[in-house]
Amino acid sequence: MELFPVPDVPEVREGDDLAALVSERVDLRPDDVVCVASTVVSKAEGRFADLDDFPAGPRARELAARLAELTGDEKDPRFAQAVLEESVDLVMSEPFLLTETRFGHVGVNAGIDRSNVPDHDLLLLPKRPSESAERIRAGVDADRVIVTDTCGRPFRHGQRGVAIGWAGLSASRDWRGEADRDGRELGVTVESVVDELAAAANLVQGEGDGGTPVVVVRGFEWGDHGESDAHFRDIDGDFVRQALREWRYDP
Amino acid sequence: MELFPVPDVPEVREGDDLAALVSERVDLRPDDVVCVASTVVSKAEGRFADLDDFPAGPRARELAARLAELTGDEKDPRFAQAVLEESVDLVMSEPFLLTETRFGHVGVNAGIDRSNVPDHDLLLLPKRPSESAERIRAGVDADRVIVTDTCGRPFRHGQRGVAIGWAGLSASRDWRGEADRDGRELGVTVESVVDELAAAANLVQGEGDGGTPVVVVRGFEWGDHGESDAHFRDIDGDFVRQALREWRYDP
Numbered sequence: 111m112e113l114f115p116v117p118d119v120p121e122v123r124e125g126d127d128l129a130a131l132v133s134e135r136v137d138l139r140p141d142d143v144v145c146v147a148s149t150v151v152s153k154a155e156g157r158f159a160d161l162d163d164f165p166a167g168p169r170a171r172e173l174a175a176r177l178a179e180l181t182g183d184e185k186d187p188r189f190a191q192a193v194l195e196e197s198v199d200l201v202m203s204e205p206f207l208l209t210e211t212r213f214g215h216v217g218v219n220a221g222i223d224r225s226n227v228p229d230h231d232l233l234l235l236p237k238r239p240s241e242s243a244e245r246i247r248a249g250v251d252a253d254r255v256i257v258t259d260t261c262g263r264p265f266r267h268g269q270r271g272v273a274i275g276w277a278g279l280s281a282s283r284d285w286r287g288e289a290d291r292d293g294r295e296l297g298v299t300v301e302s303v304v305d306e307l308a309a310a311a312n313l314v315q316g317e318g319d320g321g322t323p324v325v326v327v328r329g330f331e332w333g334d335h336g337e338s339d340a341h342f343r344d345i346d347g348d349f350v351r352q353a354l355r356e357w358r359y360d361p
Numbered sequence: 362m363e364l365f366p367v368p369d370v371p372e373v374r375e376g377d378d379l380a381a382l383v384s385e386r387v388d389l390r391p392d393d394v395v396c397v398a399s400t401v402v403s404k405a406e407g408r409f410a411d412l413d414d415f416p417a418g419p420r421a422r423e424l425a426a427r428l429a430e431l432t433g434d435e436k437d438p439r440f441a442q443a444v445l446e447e448s449v450d451l452v453m454s455e456p457f458l459l460t461e462t463r464f465g466h467v468g469v470n471a472g473i474d475r476s477n478v479p480d481h482d483l484l485l486l487p488k489r490p491s492e493s494a495e496r497i498r499a500g501v502d503a504d505r506v507i508v509t510d511t512c513g514r515p516f517r518h519g520q521r522g523v524a525i526g527w528a529g530l531s532a533s534r535d536w537r538g539e540a541d542r543d544g545r546e547l548g549v550t551v552e553s554v555v556d557e558l559a560a561a562a563n564l565v566q567g568e569g570d571g572g573t574p575v576v577v578v579r580g581f582e583w584g585d586h587g588e589s590d591a592h593f594r595d596i597d598g599d600f601v602r603q604a605l606r607e608w609r610y611d612p
């Protein structure tokens with residue numbers, strides 16, 4: 111298995127055809143997985159925004175005031191408003207905003223970026239990243255596309271690449287029912303392949319000014335395994351979300 | 362960047378020299394990252410165990426009885442005892458046991474495996490995986506070694522490869538203070554490189570009877586970035602753990 115960045119990608123602008131940008135720069139094969147940073151998907155889809163687009167309502171003003179009080183930093187209530195408008199559930203409001211986006215992803219500040227955004231204050235995540243992946247897939251010679259983002263997680267420090275959209279492959283390899291080396295049946299392993307591919311791609315994409323938003327994974331074989339498309343947990347099956355709902359931050 | 366499995370690894374037994382097993386099968390380069398599944402590290406270190414080794418105390422009996430009641434499946438109190446003995450903190454006891462291991466990793470059932478364990482009931486995680494990584498590193502021509510495991514996470518379905526020990530590299534790349542494409546300073550990104558490498562390796566290791574516990578990552582460049590060795594969160598900085606501590610499962 112091999113990973114390489116698509117070279118010489120320019121600054122992506124609204125309306126750009128990402129599939130064409132990639133296809134002009136690299137000869138793709140059908141079984142390649144094309145991993146595209148959400149940043150450039152958002153740029154192509156015109157998901158730029160400015161703080162003035164989000165006049166703060168009372169809830170946003172309250173959240174921002176409370177966060178400012180807790181962290182000692184000024185917080186712009188318009189940013190809190192943007193986070194609320196991008197979210198369907200506020201998972202945690204203190205000491206930072208952790209929300210569920212419309213497409214089911216749980217992330218800090220609804221995944222709104224303030225880095226790598228020229229001429230605007232904010233870059234929102236793509237509206238429906240799996241549909242974005244599907245559109246890119248329709249225009250490239252590779253059969254599999256993943257839209258990635260970088261985000262943090264509980265229990266472990268730091269952030270890592272994750273998949274927020276995918277097309278042409280299932281989210282997970284389901285190993286249940288297969289045999290281990292001793293012929294014993296595997297009980298619980300469902301492997302989140304799209305997240306593992308996104309994590310791998312993120313090592314090559316980087317987080318800064320590298321200019322390498324698209325990484326090709328070549329030679330990844332799914333193998334003869336079950337498939338599952340479950341990716342984002344509902345609150346019903348997510349005890350951590352249930353616990354956070356009841357929890358109150360105590361500084 | 363390229364990943365390939367070390368071929369023809371035999372069944373690993375207690376006392377085996379993993380560094381020699383790998384070195385005999387592949388020509389390593391100094392900048393390779395050798396990713397070794399915790400399963401075989403545990404086997405080499407003799408971390409096999411049997412349920413009879415863990416006579417259940419009252420707490421384990423209570424936990425097992427409660428889990429059996431909740432799930433409808435019989436639970437062996439000796440297994441609960443093994444989990445308790447491998448842990449320093451019970452993060453969640455219902456509807457499954459989520460604990461912190463002695464070395465700081467939070468995982469279900471203290472990471473104790475019942476797959477790929479010949480002739481014994483259980484395989485415990487290595488006692489100090491970073492020391493295991495360091496020992497392997499001392500015997501191979503590669504400068505970087507990661508001990509991996511597979512585990513689940515909140516918010517997202519499925520499991521993925523993570524690093525539980527590492528040697529010869531830092532846990533994370535610290536991008537803070539670097540510039541984005543527009544010269545704006547990056548604020549929060551610390552990238553968990555060892556977890557991303559472990560996730561990538563896990564795609565090649567697999568979960569079943571593939572027999573590929575060791576994967577070499579070739580051509581990964583750290584680049585000129587800051588480093589951090591923080592990997593497992595303390596409860597003080599982990600709001601999810603704090604929330605779980607107070608939460609009670611309500612079936």
Ligand SMILES: Nc1nc2c(ncn2[C@@H]2O[C@H](COP(=O)(O)OP(=O)(O)O)[C@@H](O)[C@H]2O)c(=O)[nH]1
Binds near residue numbers: 147322
């Ligand atoms: N060539 C090019 N690279 C970009 C552009 N926007 C971001 N990048 C690069 O894409 C990679 C990932 O950027 P990041 O902001 O971390 O994206 P995210 O993880 O999707 O939020 C980095 O190497 C950036 O330098 C762009 O418009 N053109």
Ligand SMILES: Nc1nc2c(ncn2[C@@H]2O[C@H](COP(=O)(O)OP(=O)(O)O)[C@@H](O)[C@H]2O)c(=O)[nH]1
Binds near residue numbers: 371404477572575
């Ligand atoms: N050759 C060989 N492969 C093994 C051995 N034990 C496990 N494996 C393989 O190592 C890979 C990872 O196994 P798994 O049980 O998921 O390990 P874990 O993720 O560390 O818990 C799979 O391909 C297994 O078939 C062994 O003793 N010898």
Ligand SMILES: [Mn+2]
Binds near residue numbers: 148149223259260
């Ligand atoms: Mn982002």
Ligand SMILES: [Mn+2]
Binds near residue numbers: 259260316317
């Ligand atoms: Mn990123």
Ligand SMILES: [Mn+2]
Binds near residue numbers: 399510511
């Ligand atoms: Mn394991």
Ligand SMILES: [Mn+2]
Binds near residue numbers: 510511567568
């Ligand atoms: Mn595994």
